[in-house]
Amino acid sequence: IAIVNVTLMALAFEAKASTGIVVPLLIVGDLIAVVYYNRHANWWYIIRFLPWVVVGILLGVYLGNDLDEGVFKIYMAIIILVSVAMMYWWDR
Numbered sequence: 001i002a003i004v005n006v007t008l009m010a011l012a013f014e015a016k017a018s019t020g021i022v023v024p025l026l027i028v029g030d031l032i033a034v035v036y037y038n039r040h041a042n043w044w045y046i047i048r049f050l051p052w053v054v055v056g057i058l059l060g061v062y063l064g065n066d067l068d069e070g071v072f073k074i075y076m077a078i079i080i081l082v083s084v085a086m087m088y089w090w091d092r
Contacts, residue, residue: 003080003087015073016064023057 009018034041064072 003084006076007080010073010076014069015076016069019060019064019072019076 006018006022009022012018013021034046067075
């Protein structure tokens, strides 16, 4: 469902602005879910992927800041389509 929300926010706002709005919301939502479902959380995975998440966010901020809005939209569309294809592939 988050992929649909990201797409709708990109249509409502500009792509860069919607990313700046949605990413913090998704991070907070994930943190709340981990705290709520603490007994089911595998902290090893969270700690293991946390450095990569931070690097990805910082790299996205650094590179995304200099991109033109049109190019940013294309990259966002590619990332969304690849993510949806990967989710479909893994859920088969």
